[in-house]
Amino acid sequence: MRFPLNRLKKKACPMTFTYYTQSKLVFGPGAQNNLEQLLREQNATSILLVYSGDYVFDLGIHDVVEKAVAAIGAKLIENGDVVPNPRIDLVRDLIVKAHEADVDFVLAAGGASSFDTAKAVGVGLAYDGDVWDLFDGTAEPQSSIPVGVISTIPGSGSEVSDCAVLQQRQDKRALENRIVIPRFAIVNPEYSDTTPYRYQAAAVADLAVGFLEPYFTVKDHLESADRLLEGGLKAALLAGRRSA
Numbered sequence: 001m002r003f004p005l006n007r008l009k010k011k012a013c014p015m016t017f018t019y020y021t022q023s024k025l026v027f028g029p030g031a032q033n034n035l036e037q038l039l040r041e042q043n044a045t046s047i048l049l050v051y052s053g054d055y056v057f058d059l060g061i062h063d064v065v066e067k068a069v070a071a072i073g074a075k076l077i078e079n080g081d082v083v084p085n086p087r088i089d090l091v092r093d094l095i096v097k098a099h100e101a102d103v104d105f106v107l108a109a110g111g112a113s114s115f116d117t118a119k120a121v122g123v124g125l126a127y128d129g130d131v132w133d134l135f136d137g138t139a140e141p142q143s144s145i146p147v148g149v150i151s152t153i154p155g156s157g158s159e160v161s162d163c164a165v166l167q168q169r170q171d172k173r174a175l176e177n178r179i180v181i182p183r184f185a186i187v188n189p190e191y192s193d194t195t196p197y198r199y200q201a202a203a204v205a206d207l208a209v210g211f212l213e214p215y216f217t218v219k220d221h222l223e224s225a226d227r228l229l230e231g232g233l234k235a236a237l238l239a240g241r242r243s244a
Helices: 031-041 061-071 088-100 112-125 189-194 197-215 223-242
Strands: 024-027 046-050 075-079 105-110 147-151 163-168 171-176 184-187
Touching: 024 031, 031 061, 031 147, 031 184, 046 088, 046 112, 061 075, 061 105, 075 088, 088 112, 088 163, 105 112, 112 147, 112 163, 112 171, 197 223
Parallel strands: 024 184, 046 075, 046 105, 105 147, 147 184
Antiparallel strands: 163 171
């Protein structure tokens, strides 16, 4: 069968982009056992660990971190005060302590709140002014101390994203810059097995919103992208029902 040439001409696509990510994703049971090698690759000598709650101890993550840090002869300082909707005050305090300890790598364990805190500390350590400047648009980040994450709950995608969200009183701001993408992300799906259902439900809702926001944007976008978003939303809702 032959078709007229004019039917074979493709409509010009207005989208142009360059895609690159410096993040290494290590996924699967036992993925945390790669931490020592990952830290060696980053030449880490002084590491700040941030997290919240006791789950890092209950899941054995804290032991893994301590052993990996000791094995490479690095120094470890830590803080477990991260809260949902992370606050700028904690980030400022951590930046001061990190400067005092000559921190050259920030490691976060948990979910988006811990990851966003670590990302903010990373760019804040490399910036001479107040870190909030980077979130309210006063300044653009030029560099960041390397960040790595250990994920315990799915949903936000912050472990591989270029975004960090912080809150100052009632003012919540997002910093979007490829500089904040973690150098590596460790994702052991077994960690989420014991997550309370309310947190799993919140993670599904977070993921669902992530699919819906670009779907309803007023900007021009490809129909094929819409179909992918629809499929992702259905998969997220199905996963939520299975975890109920």
